[in-house]
Amino acid sequence: MNNTVVLGVIGSDVHSVGNRILEYALTEAGFHVVNLGVMVSQEEFIDAAVETNAAAILVSSLYGHGELDCRGLRDKCIEAGIDDIILYVGGNLVIGKTPFDEVRNRFEEMGFNRVFPPGTPPETDISFLKQDIILNE
Amino acid sequence: MNNTVVLGVIGSDVHSVGNRILEYALTEAGFHVVNLGVMVSQEEFIDAAVETNAAAILVSSLYGHGELDCRGLRDKCIEAGIDDIILYVGGNLVIGKTPFDEVRNRFEEMGFNRVFPPGTPPETDISFLKQDIILNE
Amino acid sequence: MEIKNRKLSEEQFHETRKEVLEQWPTGKEVQFQEAVRYHEQIPQNRRFPVCLENADRTGNTLLQPRAGVALVEEHIKLLQYLEEFGEADLLPTTIDSYTRHNKYDDAEKGIEESVREHRSLLNGFPAVNHGVAACRSVNESVFVPVQVRHGTPDARLLAEISLAGGFTSFEGGGISYNIPYSKNNLLEKTIRDWQYTDRLTGYYAEHDIIINREPFGPLTGTLVPPCISHSVAIVECLLAAEQGAKDITVGYGQGGNLTQDVSAMYTLKELADEYLVKSGFKDVRISTVLHQWMGGFPEDESKAFAVISWGAVAAALSKATKVIVKTPHESQGIPTKEANASGLKATRQMIDMLKEQVFPKTDEVNLEMEIIRQETRCIVDSLFTIGQGDVAEGVIRGFEAGLIDVPFAPSKYNRGKVLPVRDDDGAIRFLDFGHLPFTSDIKTFHQDKIARRAVTEHRKPNFQMVIDDIYAISKGRLVGRPR
Amino acid sequence: MEIKNRKLSEEQFHETRKEVLEQWPTGKEVQFQEAVRYHEQIPQNRRFPVCLENADRTGNTLLQPRAGVALVEEHIKLLQYLEEFGEADLLPTTIDSYTRHNKYDDAEKGIEESVREHRSLLNGFPAVNHGVAACRSVNESVFVPVQVRHGTPDARLLAEISLAGGFTSFEGGGISYNIPYSKNNLLEKTIRDWQYTDRLTGYYAEHDIIINREPFGPLTGTLVPPCISHSVAIVECLLAAEQGAKDITVGYGQGGNLTQDVSAMYTLKELADEYLVKSGFKDVRISTVLHQWMGGFPEDESKAFAVISWGAVAAALSKATKVIVKTPHESQGIPTKEANASGLKATRQMIDMLKEQVFPKTDEVNLEMEIIRQETRCIVDSLFTIGQGDVAEGVIRGFEAGLIDVPFAPSKYNRGKVLPVRDDDGAIRFLDFGHLPFTSDIKTFHQDKIARRAVTEHRKPNFQMVIDDIYAISKGRLVGRPR
Numbered sequence A, B: 001m002n003n004t005v006v007l008g009v010i011g012s013d014v015h016s017v018g019n020r021i022l023e024y025a026l027t028e029a030g031f032h033v034v035n036l037g038v039m040v041s042q043e044e045f046i047d048a049a050v051e052t053n054a055a056a057i058l059v060s061s062l063y064g065h066g067e068l069d070c071r072g073l074r075d076k077c078i079e080a081g082i083d084d085i086i087l088y089v090g091g092n093l094v095i096g097k098t099p100f101d102e103v104r105n106r107f108e109e110m111g112f113n114r115v116f117p118p119g120t121p122p123e124t125d126i127s128f129l130k131q132d133i134i135l136n137e
Numbered sequence C, D: 001m002e003i004k005n006r007k008l009s010e011e012q013f014h015e016t017r018k019e020v021l022e023q024w025p026t027g028k029e030v031q032f033q034e035a036v037r038y039h040e041q042i043p044q045n046r047r048f049p050v051c052l053e054n055a056d057r058t059g060n061t062l063l064q065p066r067a068g069v070a071l072v073e074e075h076i077k078l079l080q081y082l083e084e085f086g087e088a089d090l091l092p093t094t095i096d097s098y099t100r101h102n103k104y105d106d107a108e109k110g111i112e113e114s115v116r117e118h119r120s121l122l123n124g125f126p127a128v129n130h131g132v133a134a135c136r137s138v139n140e141s142v143f144v145p146v147q148v149r150h151g152t153p154d155a156r157l158l159a160e161i162s163l164a165g166g167f168t169s170f171e172g173g174g175i176s177y178n179i180p181y182s183k184n185n186l187l188e189k190t191i192r193d194w195q196y197t198d199r200l201t202g203y204y205a206e207h208d209i210i211i212n213r214e215p216f217g218p219l220t221g222t223l224v225p226p227c228i229s230h231s232v233a234i235v236e237c238l239l240a241a242e243q244g245a246k247d248i249t250v251g252y253g254q255g256g257n258l259t260q261d262v263s264a265m266y267t268l269k270e271l272a273d274e275y276l277v278k279s280g281f282k283d284v285r286i287s288t289v290l291h292q293w294m295g296g297f298p299e300d301e302s303k304a305f306a307v308i309s310w311g312a313v314a315a316a317l318s319k320a321t322k323v324i325v326k327t328p329h330e331s332q333g334i335p336t337k338e339a340n341a342s343g344l345k346a347t348r349q350m351i352d353m354l355k356e357q358v359f360p361k362t363d364e365v366n367l368e369m370e371i372i373r374q375e376t377r378c379i380v381d382s383l384f385t386i387g388q389g390d391v392a393e394g395v396i397r398g399f400e401a402g403l404i405d406v407p408f409a410p411s412k413y414n415r416g417k418v419l420p421v422r423d424d425d426g427a428i429r430f431l432d433f434g435h436l437p438f439t440s441d442i443k444t445f446h447q448d449k450i451a452r453r454a455v456t457e458h459r460k461p462n463f464q465m466v467i468d469d470i471y472a473i474s475k476g477r478l479v480g481r482p483r
């Protein structure tokens, strides 16, 4: 299994706490984590993924501009030739308390493979991730 | 103005605090208050009203059985020949948080002239009462 | 009727028993030996005394809501909901007001109307009408212990049916369920009736079934100074212990001033233990309960959450064995199950966040504790004196004489002379002592405290000040300052 | 770039000013003299410093929410709602994240999309794009003072526009709005930029317009030990005072252990005053703000109410000048106006119920206060030393050397070596001191405290324990015990 994943918080978002924990938990779970930290642009995500031949990109967005920041990420992946890379997104993705189904729809339409609500414990992400990577190979 | 009013808490209800305060406030406002206290039956209300030739009966019900306890009070008034006596009711009249309009309707249909929600300050009752008594005379 | 604090003989007990069980048809469902066997197989997790003891040992505060509806199925659903979604540690079965006044006919009508209208028209669960089997099905449908909570002056039949029905805790007492809960009931009568109820508990204990008993702490819930509720709690402990009760929870209704509340909780157990031991009862287990603010609540639900939370703080910081939880619907009416669960959840969060913290025994706390001790001893000792050593007789004569007097109580056997008011820090003091047997030192203490408030507010302390205090919390503050 | 804590000359200031005002077209709307005249006519009730001083004098704690949406009209409606239905004493204008990063183009797009979609797609109010007149209309539409709250490393243009726009308080600082709020910004740069912002405040002060300044207290909001945030607050006070700021509010984010929180609040003002006086600033008015828990919130709204209430308790009992209020939507997203008001109402109820009560200065509090004083002095004094007497230089070198280090901060100029963890009572201690310049006594104190917790939990204190603590409050407890 390709165990390299790119991790980061997109846009102008600086929420670094969850990112730290995700890095720790993914590493503990045996992943090779390329953590770009906070304030990561779409280009930086893609460059890192191409460079490290990553199996997945894990995007966090907490601060509410997730919708504006994430649009077009899948297209850029396709342009960069990593069409099939697994794209996850999680955090407080939209502005305001919103039924999660709605949020999931919006982000799935943007081309994310999975969308996670706030407060998802790392164990959940990790078990999905392992399955999805294996299926994708 | 006939300033005699009969006051009491109906049924098996023992909530005595509001009753004390109402007695005090009505007395301060110049009424002659016949306070029957708590656990007052319909008959006791009517007997007291007839005996003292009262202008109004003020019924409290806090404990939730107000609906069961108050039914038929107007009829009993009519039987006793005090058809036109002003009937007020106030407190936590029904079981459970209920839109007050609904509560008001139920009790007005039972023949109460005015229905007061929980937390009504005595000043409100008193000003209505003065108006209604004068109009009724 | 002469009442002594003397254990009812088995004969007396059985004689009365016959009459009691005939008060309503369901009485004949009660078979004592069979009930004992039923209790023997109740698992530990559904035994009140066991859970209370565990909580005290581990320093946890348990959460208990109030809840009860007219019909069995609905009541079970309600309790299951509070257990699952409210995370309640202990459950209640709150009894309706008709049953409380032994009006089983009215309760029957309430049941019928509730069936017809598909909503509960009773403000609680009519356990007597439903009978033993229904009570058992209630108890068996949940994983935690269930207590009967009511307000019944004569609870003998209710006790018979509900204890045979598997409840492992029974609230109330001859004073605490008379004075705040009725108008015309003689204390002689209610104490006698509760001696019976306690004797029933004792009778179970003789058969190795320990039932928890809980005198109702908050009384009228409205500005009750700690020494008043403490005195009633102590007397009811002594009365219950004499009849053989072995496991008692003493209670207190939050006043709102944290120093006073913590001091009250600390002294409550201490004084109960002290008087029990002094009277020769060495094997009675005492636990404590704090009731979140029992007076009028603010209408706004967010504000109600703050009041609930402040009660949780008092319970947590004073290490109460359990806390009785209010709901955001309090000012309006019997809560929906969701509102009930939300009160529990807010309380849970607070209790758990504060688990590690204790309120320190500061000088202020020590002073407050000492005052409460002195006041309570003045009252309780005076009851022993006037009762010539017998506290049952003493408390009856004491109420007559106003040596003990519950503010705002509806009972005509309560003097109603005492007037409480808050001091400048929000602690509850006496504006009028009535005939309370206090030393002049104690009186001066209260007068000085109130005088300080009067200065702050530029007004004389009088009944208007008391009224302002009664409304205060519902209007968003602790002290009813003039506006 | 060399930075000294030296007042910018009027020349320097005006030179920079020209550039700043050209950063976005709305810059040219700023006319200083006209802005001063505008401020002169602002009534007392809309002046932040006046309201803070009144609060301190009368012992009230003022309530302030966070709030900001993309469009002017909607923003005004939001503030009016919070004023009317939330009973807020002070209002905010929270700025969106694009503006915070000076991405005025992105903000413009956000405004356009928000107009199109009829909902705010920005997480705050883009004040720069809206310009001076819009800011004035915001301020004029309410009765209480409004503060700019943001998180902007380079807030020079935002300050120019919003102060000319009639805001009377401005949050932030060159450290507190850099380290927790950005990744690549040099401290030299942000401190310089904030010297400008402070100088602007000072320039207003020279024209008799007092603007309140508030360093951002909670930093990353996540297990920040008091001495860290106190040190940043003190340094930012000294930097602001040097540029002529006269009215400063120092802040602290609630930790959750009441003893520690109260001690932190008591020492915060004391230490700020101490260092200001030591550095020759005798006419700076210091007030305080407590932020209700700034870390992760529980998802359940009832539980969130308890967290909010506990923050209100800490603010009330420590007599904070103001409290920043969270909402029951915190864990989910920007709150609706109703949720925002309900956080305010719960806080109001608690603050008002506790008005008369103070947390006593117990031995535990005195000890905790002394520890905070010692730690803070170790840090701040070491900054003076390494800066050879200059605190601006000192703090920059201090961050480099890890003499000061903010847990979990995103900035690459923060060492990130320090690890906080709770002790057995829930107080926040240091698991890893990184390079903090502590005495061995202080270190031993922390180690002992943490060792006690390790014993309780039968596990080694390590990063897992820290993670457990980060999640703890959102999972319903203060200390992240193993399950």
Ligand code: B12
Pocket (backbone or CB within 6 Å): B012, B013, B014, B015, B016, B017, B018, B019, B021, B022, B058, B059, B060, B061, B062, B063, B064, B065, B088, B089, B090, B091, B092, B093, B094, B095, B096, B097, B116, B117, B118, B119, B120, B121, B122, B125, C066, C094, C096, C097, C100, C123, C124, C151, C180, C181, C218, C219, C220, C221, C222, C294, C295, C296, C297, C298, C329, C330, C331, C332, C333, C334, C335, C408, C409, C410, C470
């Ligand atoms: C204190 C209290 C008690 C005390 C009462 C002590 C006593 N003897 O007075 C105790 C603890 C004993 C008690 C017992 C019970 N209570 Co109770 N109690 C309350 C509480 C907290 C405050 C009541 C109070 O004193 N308010 C202060 C006074 C000043 O206000 P007030 O009573 O509302 O009266 C004012 C106004 O309503 C108005 N008003 C009242 N009547 C009238 C009449 C007219 C004509 C007018 C114009 C105005 C008016 O003027 C008054 C003065 O300002 C309320 C909830 C609340 N409000 O927060 C529950 C509440 C009234 N109780 C309730 C219940 C159910 C009970 C119990 C059945 C037991 C239980 N489930 O715990 C028993 C009933 C006993 C019985 N048989 O009556 C429910 C009623 C539910 C419902 N209607 O759906 C309430 C609403 C709580 C709840 N949400 O569940 N209670």
Ligand code: B12
Pocket (backbone or CB within 6 Å): A012, A013, A014, A015, A016, A017, A018, A019, A021, A022, A058, A059, A060, A061, A062, A063, A064, A065, A088, A089, A090, A091, A092, A093, A094, A095, A096, A097, A116, A117, A118, A119, A120, A121, A122, A125, D066, D094, D096, D097, D100, D123, D124, D151, D180, D181, D218, D219, D220, D221, D222, D294, D295, D296, D297, D298, D329, D330, D331, D332, D333, D334, D335, D408, D409, D410, D470
């Ligand atoms: C701490 C905090 C801050 C700190 C951040 C410090 C720092 N540098 O990290 C400070 C105070 C600086 C801050 C600032 C701001 N914040 Co903030 N903040 C929070 C808060 C309270 C906790 C976040 C946190 O650390 N949680 C703990 C960690 C462990 O959990 P987590 O971040 O949710 O991450 C976990 C999961 O979500 C999941 N996850 C996350 N990403 C991903 C990705 C994938 C692929 C997967 C599978 C899982 C996953 O796994 C993580 C680990 O368990 C949240 C609200 C809350 N949650 O209670 C608001 C919150 C995120 N902040 C918010 C906002 C708006 C802001 C600000 C714009 C300012 C403001 N209005 O106050 C600024 C933004 C600054 C910026 N440019 O980014 C909003 C976002 C609103 C929205 N989405 O609608 C929130 C939700 C608060 C609110 N309700 O208004 N904030």
